[in-house]
Every structure is written in structure tokens, then in C-alpha cells.
Amino acid sequence: MSKRIGLFGGTFDPVHYGHVALVNSFLESHKIDELWVLLTPVPPHKQDKEHASFDDRKHMLNLAFKNDNRVSINTVERDLPKPSYTIRTLRHLLKEHQSVKFYLCIGEDSLANFDKWKDHRDILDMCELLVAERPDVSHEHVDKEIMNKVHFVEHKPVEVSSTSIRSLISDGKSVKHLLTPEVYKYIMANNLYQ
Ligand code: ATP
DSSP: OOOEEEEEEEOOTTOOHHHHHHHHHHHHTTSOSEEEEEEOOOOGGGOOTTSOOHHHHHHHHHHHHTTOTTEEEEOGGGTSOSSOOHHHHHHHHHHHOTTOEEEEEEEHHHHHTGGGSTTHHHHHHHOEEEEEOOTTOOOTTSOHHHHTTEEEEOOOOOOOOHHHHHHHHHTTOOOGGGSOHHHHHHHHHTTTTO
């Protein structure tokens, strides 16, 4: 059987316990053998001085997942054309790893608008979808052709976002409980998001 690899993309600015919990749920589903975290460059129009650089975000991801050998951090999107469309990344990865079966890992909120993703039908020809359940989101209106490729994964969302962490830090509030200890230390030592 070919190796089953989950792809989980984001800007991770910074990576937090919500992401860690999600990665664990994808892996614990046993639908995949490994998970690659795809670090997306922030589009130039969104990059401002409060946000962390690609290298800082990569470093924080390495710290957050360093004890889990099923997880690796993939930075291929840094060198691919921008914006980083999933279809383009997938085509590139499939060319490089022909014997692998890819599963795109997304939340149920993203499933609701998956039909708006660039070339979503082509994406479904190349991989299947692992979708983390969210109690507050419905998938009733999602097309059948998309649902045929979906595997649901049980998940209890942790209420946190990178946006809220950045604004808590810039307001001088504590974020220690929202990040792994090493990521927290790295942010403080490097004065990120101040
Ligand atoms: P931002 O607040 O900067 O938009 P974010 O916290 O949503 O960031 P992303 O890097 O955009 O983080 O997240 C990558 C993926 O993780 C996205 O698909 C997003 O929906 C999902 N995600 C982020 N936070 C959570 C959470 N707390 N629970 C479940 N899924 C999450």
C-alpha cells in the first residue's frame, strides 16, 4: 500500500494549540501515516511589520512539532509561484512523490466553501479530503462530487486563532496558555508581535 500523507496548510503566524490539536486529530484518525505541515508565505499585501517572517514561522512550527516524528514541516511553497494555490502545490508534490497518496487536511468550515477553491475538481482528482468536524458548521449544501471524496475526522476545536494571539501580545496580555512552552519562549525572546 502506498504511504498515506496528510497535507495541512496555513500561515501559522504563530502556530498555536488549535493547530496542534487539529494535527493530532488528523493523525489519530489513522487515515494517514504522516502529516506534512505546509507553511504558506504571507501574501505581500498582508505582510506588515507586526507579522513574523517565514523563517520565524518555520522555526516556531519546528519547535511545536519537534517531539512528533509523524509530523514534518514542508516549505516548498516558499519557492513556488505566488499566490500559493493548493492545486499548484499538489501538482508539484505529486511530481516529486509519485508513490504517495495525499490527503488534504482541512476544517469543516473550509469544506463549506471548498467549491470556491481554484480548480477544486482537479484537486479532487489528485487527493482525498480529511475534514475535521466542527459542531457549529453544516455541510448540508456541499456538492455530492465533493462529499464523495471526504473522510470526516472527529475533532474537538480549541477556541484560539493566530489573529487573537497577535492582538493579545500587542495589548500586553498573556498568551502563555495558548502556545506550546517553546513557541511562547521563542516569541518572547525575539519580541515578535509586540
Ligand atoms: P489567522 O487568525 O491569522 O487567520 P489561524 O489561527 O486561522 O490564523 P492559519 O494559519 O490560517 O491559522 O490556520 C491553518 C488552518 O488551521 C486553517 O485551515 C484554519 O481553519 C485551521 N485552524 C486554525 N485555528 C484553528 C482552531 N482553533 N481550531 C480548528 N482549526 C483551526
